[in-house]
Amino acid sequence: MTLAVLLPFVMAAVCGLLAGTLGRRSGYLAALGFVPALLLAVPLAGNSVEVGSTPQTQLTNWVPELGLNFVFRGDGFSLLFAVLIGVIGALASLYSVAYLSERERFGRFYPYLLLFGGSMLGLVLSDNLVALFAFWEMTSVTSFLLIGLWHTRSEARDGAIKAFLVSALGGLGLLAAVALLSVAGGSTNLSELDLAAVRASPMFVPALLLTLLAAFTKSAQLPFHLWLPTAMEAPTPVSAFLHSATMVKAGVVLVAKFGLIFGGSALWGGIIVPLGLATMFWGSWRALKQTDLKALLAFSTVSQLGLLMALYGLADPEGRFAATTHLLNHAAFKAALFFVVGIIDHETGTRETFRLSGLRRKLPLTFVVALLATLSMAGLPPLGGFISKELFYEAMLHAGPGFIAVAVIGSALTLAYCARLIRIFFGGFEVPLDDGGQPLKPAIHEAGPGLLLPPALLAGAALLFGVWPASAEWLARRAGAALAFAEYDGHLLLWHGVTPALLLTVLTWGLAALLVWQAARVYFFQVHLESPLSSNRGYRALLGGLDTFSSRLIAGTQGLALPDQLRITLAAAGLMGGYAVWRAPQVFQPFEALPLSTLPIAVLLVAGALGVLLSRNRLTAVVLTGLTGFGSAVAFLSMRAPDLALTQLLIEAVTVILFLLVFRYLPGFRSLPRGRVRQVIDVGLAGAAGIGTTLLILASIRFLSPPISPYYLENAYKAGGGKNVVNVILVDFRGFDTLGEIMVVAMVALAVGSLVRLGRRGEARSERDTAPATQDLLDLQKRRP
Amino acid sequence: METLFAVLIGLLVSAGVFLLLSRTIIRVVLGLTFIAYGVNLAILTVAGLREESPPLLTLEGPYVDPLPQALVLTAIVIGFGTTALLLTVALRAYQVAGHDDVAAFGDNLARNPDGPDGQHADPEHLSPDTPEADHGDVAELERLRGVMR
Numbered sequence: 001m002t003l004a005v006l007l008p009f010v011m012a013a014v015c016g017l018l019a020g021t022l023g024r025r026s027g028y029l030a031a032l033g034f035v036p037a038l039l040l041a042v043p044l045a046g047n048s049v050e051v052g053s054t055p056q057t058q059l060t061n062w063v064p065e066l067g068l069n070f071v072f073r074g075d076g077f078s079l080l081f082a083v084l085i086g087v088i089g090a091l092a093s094l095y096s097v098a099y100l101s102e103r104e105r106f107g108r109f110y111p112y113l114l115l116f117g118g119s120m121l122g123l124v125l126s127d128n129l130v131a132l133f134a135f136w137e138m139t140s141v142t143s144f145l146l147i148g149l150w151h152t153r154s155e156a157r158d159g160a161i162k163a164f165l166v167s168a169l170g171g172l173g174l175l176a177a178v179a180l181l182s183v184a185g186g187s188t189n190l191s192e193l194d195l196a197a198v199r200a201s202p203m204f205v206p207a208l209l210l211t212l213l214a215a216f217t218k219s220a221q222l223p224f225h226l227w228l229p230t231a232m233e234a235p236t237p238v239s240a241f242l243h244s245a246t247m248v249k250a251g252v253v254l255v256a257k258f259g260l261i262f263g264g265s266a267l268w269g270g271i272i273v274p275l276g277l278a279t280m281f282w283g284s285w286r287a288l289k290q291t292d293l294k295a296l297l298a299f300s301t302v303s304q305l306g307l308l309m310a311l312y313g314l315a316d317p318e319g320r321f322a323a324t325t326h327l328l329n330h331a332a333f334k335a336a337l338f339f340v341v342g343i344i345d346h347e348t349g350t351r352e353t354f355r356l357s358g359l360r361r362k363l364p365l366t367f368v369v370a371l372l373a374t375l376s377m378a379g380l381p382p383l384g385g386f387i388s389k390e391l392f393y394e395a396m397l398h399a400g401p402g403f404i405a406v407a408v409i410g411s412a413l414t415l416a417y418c419a420r421l422i423r424i425f426f427g428g429f430e431v432p433l434d435d436g437g438q439p440l441k442p443a444i445h446e447a448g449p450g451l452l453l454p455p456a457l458l459a460g461a462a463l464l465f466g467v468w469p470a471s472a473e474w475l476a477r478r479a480g481a482a483l484a485f486a487e488y489d490g491h492l493l494l495w496h497g498v499t500p501a502l503l504l505t506v507l508t509w510g511l512a513a514l515l516v517w518q519a520a521r522v523y524f525f526q527v528h529l530e531s532p533l534s535s536n537r538g539y540r541a542l543l544g545g546l547d548t549f550s551s552r553l554i555a556g557t558q559g560l561a562l563p564d565q566l567r568i569t570l571a572a573a574g575l576m577g578g579y580a581v582w583r584a585p586q587v588f589q590p591f592e593a594l595p596l597s598t599l600p601i602a603v604l605l606v607a608g609a610l611g612v613l614l615s616r617n618r619l620t621a622v623v624l625t626g627l628t629g630f631g632s633a634v635a636f637l638s639m640r641a642p643d644l645a646l647t648q649l650l651i652e653a654v655t656v657i658l659f660l661l662v663f664r665y666l667p668g669f670r671s672l673p674r675g676r677v678r679q680v681i682d683v684g685l686a687g688a689a690g691i692g693t694t695l696l697i698l699a700s701i702r703f704l705s706p707p708i709s710p711y712y713l714e715n716a717y718k719a720g721g722g723k724n725v726v727n728v729i730l731v732d733f734r735g736f737d738t739l740g741e742i743m744v745v746a747m748v749a750l751a752v753g754s755l756v757r758l759g760r761r762g763e764a765r766s767e768r769d770t771a772p773a774t775q776d777l778l779d780l781q782k783r784r785p
Numbered sequence: 786m787e788t789l790f791a792v793l794i795g796l797l798v799s800a801g802v803f804l805l806l807s808r809t810i811i812r813v814v815l816g817l818t819f820i821a822y823g824v825n826l827a828i829l830t831v832a833g834l835r836e837e838s839p840p841l842l843t844l845e846g847p848y849v850d851p852l853p854q855a856l857v858l859t860a861i862v863i864g865f866g867t868t869a870l871l872l873t874v875a876l877r878a879y880q881v882a883g884h885d886d887v888a889a890f891g892d893n894l895a896r897n898p899d900g901p902d903g904q905h906a907d908p909e910h911l912s913p914d915t916p917e918a919d920h921g922d923v924a925e926l927e928r929l930r931g932v933m934r
Contacts, residue, residue: 561888562813563806570802598789605793605822609800612815625815628797632822635790636857639829640839640849644857651865655818662872666879672808672886682806690799693823697791700831707832709850716851717842725840725848729855741859748866755873 001072001125002058004036004082008089008118012111019107027097030110034093037086037121044079044478057127066130067188073127075482077324080475081124081253084328085246088335089117091454092241098450099237099342109149113238116142120246124253127190129178136174136214136250140167143247147234159230162539166227170217174254177210181261190257198261208262211254212271219251219305222279226535229298236342239294243301244334249327252305255312256320256483263315272313273399277406279306284413288420288515289526293341293351296417297334300377303414304330307392310403314395317485322391324476324483325492329384332462333376337421339455340370343447344424349440350432353420358429362444365452367425372459376466378418379411379505384465384472387492393501408508415512420519469493563678570685577692584699597638604631618666622659626652643726790830797823810875810885814868821864828853828860 011033015026022029043056060070093113100109119138126132141164148160178188184201185193198204215221220228228248232239242248255272262268283303290296308330311323343366344359345351360367372383379389389411396407431439446452465472469492480486496502515522557568608628615621629652636644674682712729720728730738797819804816832853838844840851879885 563808563888566806570806594786594789598786602789602793606796609797609819612819613800613803618811621811621815625818628819628822632826635826636829639834640837641829641854641857642839642841644829644854644861647858647861651861655865655868658869658872662876665876666811666885672888674806674808678806682803685806686799686803689802690795690797692795693798693827694791694795697794697827697830698788701787701833703833707850707852709852712851713840713842713846713848723842725842725851726854726858729851730858734855737859741862744863745866748870752869752873755877 001040001056001074001082002060002070004040004086005070005072005118005122005125007036008033008114008121012114012118015110015114016107019105019110023106024097024100024102024104026106026110027093030093030096030114031090033114034086034090034117037082037117038090040074040079040086041083043074044076044083062131067128067182068130069128069188070122070131071127071189072122072125073191074125075479077253077256077479077482078125080324080328080479081249082121084331085117085120085124088241088245088331088458089113091335091339091457092237095240095339095342095451095454096235096237098448099346100235108145109235112142112145112149113241116146116242116247120250123250129182129188129190132190133171133175133178136218137168137171139247139250140164140171143167143231143242146238146242147231149235149238150233153233155230156233159227159233163227163231166217166224166539170214170224170251173210173217174214177207177214180207180210193261195261199264204262204265205267208265208267211258211262212268215251215254215258215309216275217251218254219248219309220279220302221251221275221306221309222282223535223538225279225283225302226539228302229295232292232294232298236294236338236345239297240335240338240342243298244338245331248301248305249308249331252308252312252323252327255309256323259312259315259320260484269313269315273310273403276306276308276310276313277403277410279303280310280410281306281406281413284410284417285526287417288413288522290417291353293344293353293421293424294338296353296421297337297341300414300417301334303410304334304377307407307410311392311395314399317488318391318398318490319395320483321476321480321485321488321490322388322395324479324485325384325391325472326388328472328475329376329388329462329465332458332465333373333383333385336369336373336455336458336462337377339451339458340366340373343451343455346451347441347444347447348432350434352432353424355432355440356424357427358425360425361429363425363446365446365456369452369455369459370425371422372463373455374418374422376459376462378415379508380415382463382466382494384462384469386466387469387472387494390496390501390505391490391492393504394499397500397504404504408504408511411508412511412515415508416515416519416522419512419516466494563674567678567681567685570689574685574688574692577696578688581692581695581699584696585702586695586698595638601631601635601638604628604634607631618663622656622663625659626656629655641726643724786834787830790826790834794823794827794830797826808886808888810879810887813887814871814875817871818864818868821860821867825857825860825864828857 011029015029015033018029019026056074058072058074062068062070093110096109096113100106116139119135119142122135123132123139126135144160144164147163148156150156151160180203181193181198182188184203184207185195185198187193198207217224228243231243234242259268280303283299283301283306287296287299287303290299304326308323308327311319311326313319341351343363344356347363348356348359350356376383376385379385393404393407396403431444432441434440473492476492477486480488558565605628608624608626608631611624611627612621615624629648633645633648633652636642636648712725712733716722716725716728720732722728722732801816801819801821801823804812804819807813807816832850835849837847837849840848840854875885
């Protein structure tokens with residue numbers, strides 16, 4: 001399993017390096033990268049996923065102290081999903097070889113695709129929550145790169161940014177949820193969480209809501225569905241991989257896996273099921289309106305994800321079983337359809353439904369594939385989609401009448417847009433024309449095997465799941481132990497007698513027939529119906545608002561005059577420090593036992609400080625500063641630190657000299673008025689800073705942990721060979737620190753030197769500076785008669 | 786003892802902050818110096834002030850804690866470096882801007898780049914603040930260069 005996650009990353013590097021020499025053929029290498037994931041089918045088919053057997057786990061330590069490890073746990077559901085990713089990833093890689101033009105930058109395309117595949121495999125296989133979050137974010141980043149692959153187009157950039165922002169928002173939610181769960185459950189591994197403790201903890205509801213935020217953003221549920229349609233700017237094979245089978249299902253995976261933790265809560269189903277069904281309805285409604293085939297598929301994906309969410313959200317074995325079945329079906333038919341749309345785009349040069357008709361005459365094989373996949377999407381027998389839709393109805397019948405109504409209407413709309421999609425193959429063939437009435441492509445012919453094989457395989461799978469339901473059931477059962485529906489004895493059948501679900505299906509077909517019959521009117525009605533709420537408008541407004549807000553904030557707080565800037569900074573620091581002081585217990589020691597020697601120290605320190613505040617003369621100010629400096633040197637002596645006192649005296653002398661040097665060039669020590677309000681603020685700030693520091697020191701006098709100094713006292717002579725412990729610490733124990741200090745002083749010296757040289761007034765400020773020699777020459781020239 | 790020093794350090798820091806917020810550039814530098822004094826003393830005070838021998842192994846123990854002393858020794862030197870650099874920057878700022886009023890120094894973020902001191906930090910262009918005499922000197926230099934050629 002570790003290999004399955006690792007190899008795509010390795011192959012990404014290989015593909016990136018070899019892209020120049022291999023060109024489009026590096027796609028075969030990329031497909032190789034998904035082979036270990038395909039090989040996971042072996043344990044999946046084996047006994048390791050049966051009920052009662054422990055799933056195999058592979059552990060790679062990362063930061064064990066923090067509970068950060070790569071734990072890959074191969075339970076049935078993870079393995080099933082990993083194999084699915086492997087299959088679609090390999091097919092997408094092979095398809096791209098035929099699909100992309102020779103001029104595509106393969107040095108980017110395949111590495112991105114593989115990086116994405118690896119992150120996705122890590123995401124589904126990871127049992128460690130922190131690693132799961134890391135992989136989750138990696139899928140966000142890589143999908144950003146893939147959607148923005150053709151970054152010269154502004155739509156691609158926009159779509160990539162939108163997708164990234166929305167899923168990154170969810171990613172932050174997931175991080176918080178993971179933190180809450182691991183604190184509450186006492187482990188960072190999903191399978192080791194103490195479920196009872198999590199359910200009892202007050203963090204349960206926040207963690208639940210944050211998990212849902214992550215799942216909804218990733219799986220494009222209302223109101224976060226806005227990014228999926230614009231993500232269609234990615235190359236079609238990418239759409240087939242990311243937006244049908246993998247990335248968008250990450251949210252569904254999350255809901256499926258965490259459903260075991262949160263499933264018992266009424267809130268969980270109460271949020272997911274309505275939102276999922278609403279998404280299903282809205283997605284299919286919007287899909288019916290689209291004229292671009294890819295956009296139609298995108299909204300269709302939104303709708304199908306809503307259906308999956310609703311099923312997993314039911315959090316009962318029946319729902320999970322139905323959802324897992326439908327997940328398989330959906331992956332098969334949706335990826336196939338994306339591939340088909342890619343073929344149509346590739347061969348005719350357009351994806352607009354109204355420009356295309358009668359394609360079955362020119363693209364007969366594509367037509368067969370498209371027909372199978374579309375029938376499955378529409379939920380018509382004898383395909384897999386029909387079976388899982390029956391299960392969906394069964395599950396919804398238990399949920400309530402309102403849900404049933406939405407489900408039926410959503411399915412009817414689904415049927416209607418499937419009819420729209422398939423209509424491009426019927427009617428008389430016409431050459432697609434561009435707006436100028438010119439044919440887009442001179443001759444239209446059937447696609448080659450490289451383009452046809454991947455969708456044909458997937459469509460074959462969709463047919464197999466329908467004609468021989470036991471195959472789909474066998475696959476879905478593999479996930480039973482992991483998702484706790486192993487005890488559920490539902491079976492997949494094409495004909496299961498006249499049940500309420502079948503009646504609902506008939507009703508659906510009737511509605512859909514009505515929609516198709518009145519297609520033109522429905523379309524007209526849809527186009528003229530403006531939605532009052534648009535996610536996209538909200539997104540734009542939010543971004544614009546953020547822009548405005550940050551500009552104003554920056555303009556209001558940055559680039560001010562230095563004192564004002566400092567006031568803001570100090571006030572913020574004061575608030576934080578004040579909170580710390582408020583929380584800390586104070587330690588007051590009485591003033592009684594003060595040695596007399598402290599009196600001159602106090603006098604010196606305070607006199608210097610007050611004197612500088614009151615002085616009107618710069619020389620006085622510097623001398624008084626020196627007074628405080630000498631005061632602190634005496635204080636060091638009284639604190640039993642002779643070295644410090646010496647250093648302080650030395651530095652004090654040098655500082656005073658430096659000040660005097662600089663005074664040669666500086667103006668008088670005038671006192672500029674601050675203004676009354678600022679004066680008050682400053683006095684307040686200064687007072688708060690002083691009192692805060694005092695309290696902070698008093699609070700920190702307690703020993704928070706045993707001191708480490710005895711070590712130095714014991715080893716100074718043994719290890720450092722010196723009797724002055726402070727010096728030994730500086731030059732032996734912390735030698736590099738002191739070296740760094742010397743470097744700092746040297747750099748300061750350089751900076752001071754160059755600044756002072758710059759500062760000679762009225763001279764050129766570059767290497768064209770007149771050097772002394774030149775000056776001499778000039779003098780010579782002047783002296784010449 | 787600790788309480789006394791805590792109060793003294795509080796005084797030093799508040800004096801330092803008040804100076805730091807003033808408009809004269811030299812006062813700003815002095816303010817930072819005072820804050821540094823306060824912090825240096827604070828590090829030692831927090832470690833606890835005891836009537837014991839300084840950490841010289843030639844004397845009889847017990848000794849006071851040597852570690853904060855080592856830290857403060859570094860801090861004193863670094864503090865001096867900071868002061869020196871600040872002073873020179875202050876000097877340079879005064880030379881470029883022609884005044885020592887911190888509140889009137891502008892930069893690229895100034896809300897009004899066309900203001901009296903909204904200069905752009907570009908060494909190739911003379912600041913509008915530079916006294917006119919400088920420009921004259923530059924012209925003189927150029928003339929001399931011409932003589933050279």
